[in-house]
Amino acid sequence: MEDRPITLSPSLSNTHSSSEEDKAVLQVSGGASLHGHVGISGAKNSALVIMAGALLCSSQDCRIRNVPALADVTRMGEILSALGVKLERQGDSLLVNASHIAQSKAPYELVSQLRASFFVIGPLLARLGVAKIPLPGGCAIGARPVALHVRGLQAMGADVQIDHGIVNAHLRGRNKRLQGAKIYLDYPSVGATETLMMAATLAEGETTIENAAQEPEVADLANFCRAMGAKIRGAGTNTITIVGVPSLHTTDYAIIPDRVEAGTFLIAGAITHSEISLSPVIPDHLTAVIAKLHAIGAQVIEDAPNRLRILPGYRHLATDIETLPYPGFPTDMQAPFMALLTLSDGDSVITETVFENRLRHVAELTRMGADIRVKGTHAIVRGVPMLSGAPVVATDLRASAALVLAGLAARGTTVIQGLQHLDRGYENLELKLQKLGANLKRLPSVEHLESPLIVPETTIAVPVAEPS
Ligand code: EPZ
Numbered sequence: 001m002e003d004r005p006i007t008l009s010p011s012l013s014n015t016h017s018s019s020e021e022d023k024a025v026l027q028v029s030g031g032a033s034l035h036g037h038v039g040i041s042g043a044k045n046s047a048l049v050i051m052a053g054a055l056l057c058s059s060q061d062c063r064i065r066n067v068p069a070l071a072d073v074t075r076m077g078e079i080l081s082a083l084g085v086k087l088e089r090q091g092d093s094l095l096v097n098a099s100h101i102a103q104s105k106a107p108y109e110l111v112s113q114l115r116a117s118f119f120v121i122g123p124l125l126a127r128l129g130v131a132k133i134p135l136p137g138g139c140a141i142g143a144r145p146v147a148l149h150v151r152g153l154q155a156m157g158a159d160v161q162i163d164h165g166i167v168n169a170h171l172r173g174r175n176k177r178l179q180g181a182k183i184y185l186d187y188p189s190v191g192a193t194e195t196l197m198m199a200a201t202l203a204e205g206e207t208t209i210e211n212a213a214q215e216p217e218v219a220d221l222a223n224f225c226r227a228m229g230a231k232i233r234g235a236g237t238n239t240i241t242i243v244g245v246p247s248l249h250t251t252d253y254a255i256i257p258d259r260v261e262a263g264t265f266l267i268a269g270a271i272t273h274s275e276i277s278l279s280p281v282i283p284d285h286l287t288a289v290i291a292k293l294h295a296i297g298a299q300v301i302e303d304a305p306n307r308l309r310i311l312p313g314y315r316h317l318a319t320d321i322e323t324l325p326y327p328g329f330p331t332d333m334q335a336p337f338m339a340l341l342t343l344s345d346g347d348s349v350i351t352e353t354v355f356e357n358r359l360r361h362v363a364e365l366t367r368m369g370a371d372i373r374v375k376g377t378h379a380i381v382r383g384v385p386m387l388s389g390a391p392v393v394a395t396d397l398r399a400s401a402a403l404v405l406a407g408l409a410a411r412g413t414t415v416i417q418g419l420q421h422l423d424r425g426y427e428n429l430e431l432k433l434q435k436l437g438a439n440l441k442r443l444p445s446v447e448h449l450e451s452p453l454i455v456p457e458t459t460i461a462v463p464v465a466e467p468s
Helices: 044-056 071-082 115-128 147-155 190-200 216-227 259-271 283-295 331-341 361-367 397-409 419-425 429-435
Strands: 025-029 035-039 062-065 086-090 093-097 130-134 158-163 166-171 182-184 206-210 231-233 239-243 252-254 275-279 299-304 307-311 347-351 371-375 378-382 391-393 413-417 439-443
Touching: 025 397, 025 419, 035 429, 044 062, 044 071, 044 093, 044 115, 044 190, 044 216, 044 259, 071 086, 071 093, 071 115, 071 419, 115 130, 115 147, 115 166, 115 190, 147 158, 147 166, 147 182, 147 190, 190 206, 190 216, 190 239, 216 231, 216 252, 259 275, 259 283, 259 307, 259 331, 259 397, 283 299, 283 307, 283 331, 331 347, 331 361, 331 378, 331 397, 361 371, 361 391, 361 397, 397 413, 397 419, 397 429, 397 439, 413 419, 429 439
Parallel strands: 035 275, 062 252, 182 206, 391 413
Antiparallel strands: 025 413, 025 439, 062 093, 086 093, 130 166, 158 166, 206 239, 231 239, 275 307, 299 307, 347 378, 371 378
């Protein structure tokens, strides 16, 4: 098979942060109230997996609409291009042509930067009968193993060996097709459900995935695959049934709005005691988040189809949160909601059950004057009257959003470093916030700050309760 030129269209390749851009900081002057309306972008966690899903289509271009311009989307594009896929960005659409996959091996240097890229193992194996994907490795929020993905593919007849950090999967026998299987997931992993559902679309026979993840992005992927001719039932429930077909055809599909971005803006309204509206959103996707906003005294109404309006309370109450797989409270909203609860009336207990290391934003919020104690995977948040601006560092994607939100409410100026995390998952966040009246701006580096950055001598240690 001849090598195909890798063509990344200009707009797809320019959302990649260089080391220069990693020096950029966000200067947030707190206290401004917000007003107006904000547009919500397409869902990052749908875009990434649906781009991988386009590998299943052996005919012409698939058009994927409403694709946000994010660093993670660029990275996934580079991985697909390295496999020989042609990609073209046209506005918020992505044309993906996987008719000639030239490679079954994804490059380590790219996969290691984007965990979601591991999900290509399912479609590649289903299309080519072989796939060699580097182990994605852990990240800031946890070890992130992939055993459930591997075990499911083995149940479908794949021979999977992990060797030198590479997951080598291939099919024996002449017909090189995965076989339908009954799969029970020990944990309703989003990624494992998506990988196995994609693989099963081209398998021989019927596959059922039990204890499947029910996240809206899983259902969005299933709808995309169905639009290409796949036979999938039950996506969005804990049991998914897929009857394999010989091949899938092209489609033109628009992905769902980003419920995490929408949740982040609801909190921006609440934490600044502002009334704002946002659309497009699918309110059902935010049920758990809206319930917690109501619990603290804010009001969220659907004042037009697919549009939400937040009417903030005067002084928000405390509430307890436990992150869970969907439809439970989303782990991706834990950090932003914690920022809000730092200013509530009373004590809130936040329990992170999905990822083992997703409380790293606590230290930075404490630097801004929050009163938070960590005990294992629990954070006890004692509401304080006011936060104060400080220099802080974002440790991961959702932690960076929490620091922006805290900065909007804080007295004085907050300077946030580590914006490469923010750019992975929020499209034009500061522009959207500026349009709502927020006082913040991105500066090339700390050297460009209006007033010098006062870096405290000592780092603030979070009081950790002794293990009892
Ligand atoms: C998806 O990650 C999202 N990423 C995450 O969003 C999100 O936090 C997560 O689902 C949970 O909702 C994308 O969709 C690209 P999991 P994923 O497999 O699929 C364990 C964000 O901020 N597990 O459901 O990787 C795992 O370690 C990101 O946008 C195994 O033990 O999540 C974790 O503790 C962050 N073995 C738990 O399951 C496995 O084989 C949930 O992981 C797979 C997972």
